[in-house]
Amino acid sequence: MKEKPFIIYFLTQSLFLGFGISILFSISSKDCYIGALLGLLIGFVIIYLYSKFLELKKKRTLKEILKQNKILGIFVYLLIIIASYILLIYSLVIYKVFVASFMLIKTPEILLLIPIVIFGTYGAFKGLTVINRVAESLIPLALGLAAFAFLGVVGLFDTSNFLPILTTTPSNFFKTAITFAGISTFPNLLTIHYQEKPKYMLTTYSLTCLLIIGTIIYINGILGEELVHIYRFPEYMVLKQLKLFQFIEKVENILSIAWIFNIFILLMTSIHSIKELLPNKKPKIITVIILILTLYMIDKVFAFNYVNELRIYKLLPYISIIIPLIIIIPLLYLAKKKKSNHN
Numbered sequence: 001m002k003e004k005p006f007i008i009y010f011l012t013q014s015l016f017l018g019f020g021i022s023i024l025f026s027i028s029s030k031d032c033y034i035g036a037l038l039g040l041l042i043g044f045v046i047i048y049l050y051s052k053f054l055e056l057k058k059k060r061t062l063k064e065i066l067k068q069n070k071i072l073g074i075f076v077y078l079l080i081i082i083a084s085y086i087l088l089i090y091s092l093v094i095y096k097v098f099v100a101s102f103m104l105i106k107t108p109e110i111l112l113l114i115p116i117v118i119f120g121t122y123g124a125f126k127g128l129t130v131i132n133r134v135a136e137s138l139i140p141l142a143l144g145l146a147a148f149a150f151l152g153v154v155g156l157f158d159t160s161n162f163l164p165i166l167t168t169t170p171s172n173f174f175k176t177a178i179t180f181a182g183i184s185t186f187p188n189l190l191t192i193h194y195q196e197k198p199k200y201m202l203t204t205y206s207l208t209c210l211l212i213i214g215t216i217i218y219i220n221g222i223l224g225e226e227l228v229h230i231y232r233f234p235e236y237m238v239l240k241q242l243k244l245f246q247f248i249e250k251v252e253n254i255l256s257i258a259w260i261f262n263i264f265i266l267l268m269t270s271i272h273s274i275k276e277l278l279p280n281k282k283p284k285i286i287t288v289i290i291l292i293l294t295l296y297m298i299d300k301v302f303a304f305n306y307v308n309e310l311r312i313y314k315l316l317p318y319i320s321i322i323i324p325l326i327i328i329i330p331l332l333y334l335a336k337k338k339k340s341n342h343n
Helices: 006-014 014-059 060-064 070-102 109-126 128-156 169-194 201-223 224-231 234-239 255-277 284-300 306-342
Strands: none
Touching: 006 128, 006 169, 006 201, 006 255, 014 070, 014 169, 014 201, 014 224, 014 234, 014 255, 014 306, 060 201, 060 255, 060 306, 070 109, 070 169, 070 255, 070 284, 070 306, 109 128, 109 255, 109 284, 128 201, 128 234, 128 255, 169 201, 169 255, 201 224, 201 234, 224 234, 224 306, 255 284
């Protein structure tokens, strides 16, 4: 039976809140949706490589595949551990910055992180099957909130915000495409832990990217070229303009819960990846220790420290495209090598 693709919907969107979309606007401004469309095509190829690996995997665990070549296996193993930990860091930092900035402003930041880490760890330890069930249960609500948000602000859309078109240089279009491809595919690297290729993997990725591009178009059409550069979370600022019946306000916090879902699924999947790659002796205990140290580090390094947040913000485009490509190519080699040995 094929794995279900629900996790992919959330992972694809997870790094765009407050980071990905702002980065795209900073590169090619109001024309970034064009670069994003090109990025979808590049990302499609990367997701295809992930899916090809899962086809070659043939029910084997990731550790079994990595053992086929000791030196290369150790190299790829370390990179996957690093990638999983980087995604864990990004999920916690994005969640912390967003919630501390707009929802629970006066709450100590460490207290914002502890509950989501506890729930995320519980789900991660239950395995990918449970994570996928959580994602499946959240899909209707996430899509419903997204549809409500799109319909609620459609009256604020102004097509003149896109004029004049094609003012961005070709090099910036290329940078936007590569950045979009990297940010949308990097979290999906964690799907290499699937036992087999999820059904509709490529379709789910493509449709989710179109939703992200639609969000980008909406943001620019409502805020305009100047304001999209000012706001750290332009998608949230669009929702702040939404009112129900002209008098019910503050609905943006309810609608933005859909973005928290993305972060939560990324958090669970990255914790699960770290646990699965640790030595077989007491991996859960080691994972908990890593999480405690990570919480302490984030509280010390990123607590009300905009400079450090800006550093990882600027590193994201490079990390998100380089690390997955360095990992997936040797993984394909190792998986295919094992398959050839069986023939």
